Amino acid sequence: MTPRELEERLGYRWNESWLLLAALSHSSWCNEQVPKQTPNERLEFLGDSVLDLVSAEYLYVSMPTAREGALSQTRSKVVHTGALARRARELGLGDLLIVGKGADYLRDVESVLADTLEALIGAAYLDGGIAAARQVIHAAKLFEEVKVP
Numbered sequence: 001m002t003p004r005e006l007e008e009r010l011g012y013r014w015n016e017s018w019l020l021l022a023a024l025s026h027s028s029w030c031n032e033q034v035p036k037q038t039p040n041e042r043l044e045f046l047g048d049s050v051l052d053l054v055s056a057e058y059l060y061v062s063m064p065t066a067r068e069g070a071l072s073q074t075r076s077k078v079v080h081t082g083a084l085a086r087r088a089r090e091l092g093l094g095d096l097l098i099v100g101k102g103a104d105y106l107r108d109v110e111s112v113l114a115d116t117l118e119a120l121i122g123a124a125y126l127d128g129g130i131a132a133a134r135q136v137i138h139a140a141k142l143f144e145e146v147k148v149p
Contacts, residue, residue: 040119044116050133088114
């Protein structure tokens, strides 16, 4: 798969393609570059927060009578590492992940896949705002992890 095919799957095309590539760049590769490149970890940090916000909004609207505890518990199922890694695998992010020499094994590490998906969400947010991030989150089918009445 190519980055362009990923964009087609997500229904979102990055205006700034470097953000998409940055989201797919693991530190194992970045540290080998001269000059050093910035790994996707900062985008992951941002994407994690954006995912929390979009998830909270989605559940708040979808579960109008649910109490805070139930909303939090349900959100944890969406943002859980295992759930994110499953969706990242389905999107083929492991194949697109840019890793260093001898680090191909990282392409199927659950935490790396989850982090990459969060970085992708952060990149979409920076590129197109909250609407772009929502598009990526919904296209990744993250809310299929939960049953909403």
